[in-house]
Amino acid sequence: MPAQPSHEAIVATCGVLPTPTTIAVANATPEELHVLFDLPDSPALFAPAPDDDAAATYRAQVSARLGHPPDASALVARENGFMHRIGAADDAANGELLLAGTVGVFANPNCIERMLFSRSAAVASMVERPAEYGAFVVRGKGRVKLYVSTFGRTRVQMRPEIGDLLEADVKSGMVLIAHAHNHPFMFDRSVGDRSFTKPETVDDFGASTAPSVGDVYVYRSFRDELQLREAWVSNGLDGVHYEQRDFDVLKGKR
Ligand SMILES: [Zn+2]
Numbered sequence: 312m313p314a315q316p317s318h319e320a321i322v323a324t325c326g327v328l329p330t331p332t333t334i335a336v337a338n339a340t341p342e343e344l345h346v347l348f349d350l351p352d353s354p355a356l357f358a359p360a361p362d363d364d365a366a367a368t369y370r371a372q373v374s375a376r377l378g379h380p381p382d383a384s385a386l387v388a389r390e391n392g393f394m395h396r397i398g399a400a401d402d403a404a405n406g407e408l409l410l411a412g413t414v415g416v417f418a419n420p421n422c423i424e425r426m427l428f429s430r431s432a433a434v435a436s437m438v439e440r441p442a443e444y445g446a447f448v449v450r451g452k453g454r455v456k457l458y459v460s461t462f463g464r465t466r467v468q469m470r471p472e473i474g475d476l477l478e479a480d481v482k483s484g485m486v487l488i489a490h491a492h493n494h495p496f497m498f499d500r501s502v503g504d505r506s507f508t509k510p511e512t513v514d515d516f517g518a519s520t521a522p523s524v525g526d527v528y529v530y531r532s533f534r535d536e537l538q539l540r541e542a543w544v545s546n547g548l549d550g551v552h553y554e555q556r557d558f559d560v561l562k563g564k565r
Pocket residue numbers: 492493494522523526
């Protein structure tokens with residue numbers, strides 16, 4: 312089993328994200344939102360960070376629901392079981408590759424991930440209304456740009472408008488450092504709810520830090536087209552960072 316993150320303080324505080332710019336997309340769904348945060352570059356943004364207030368609150372809420380503190384490896388193993396039960400063998404394989412230490416490194420989320428989660432948790436309770444964010448991290452020219460997409464649900468889709476902006480950044484000499492997203496805990500599920508729950512997944516509370524086959528498809532696409540370097544997956548508490556070479560070891564949607 313890989314080592315668990317320690318939650319020790321690496322940086323004192325991550326700060327908060329500035330006011331973003333909204334990015335318009337065609338035919339947006341009601342809760343869909345795409346924004347750009349443009350920050351001055353700082354190594355602190357990429358440093359592993361301890362629980363901030365949002366994470367500490369979430370950790371307490373999740374621990375109360377589970378009856379014990381969450382364990383990142385155990386959550387992956389539990390999710391693998393559900394994936395096998397619904398016939399998603401390749402999704403389960405990604406979790407197994409992570410637990411075997413073949414891909415990914417368990418890590419405290421960095422400041423960018425902490426701030427993205429904190430922002431999501433400020434919009435709606437991540438326990439009552441879990442939602443995913445998907446973010447592309449671009450770095451260069453003394454700036455760090457975060458393109459953040461949310462659909463108000465536990466699934467994020469790609470929009471071509473975002474891809475076009477990323478392509479322009481890369482062509483201008485910036486680097487597509489990472490894709491970051493979260494797999495939230497999903498409690499109180501019922502069939503057909505906003506978390507796409509099926510009868511077999513009512514008891515699946517998610518929160519695995521392994522990427523889905525759909526995630527890996529996105530990673531490969533952006534690696535091939537825009538040289539995406541890393542992928543970060545977090546459950547809001549613990550994170551895993553994947554390197555570019557992991558993208559071909561992981562199973563991806565074909
Ligand atoms: Zn995912």
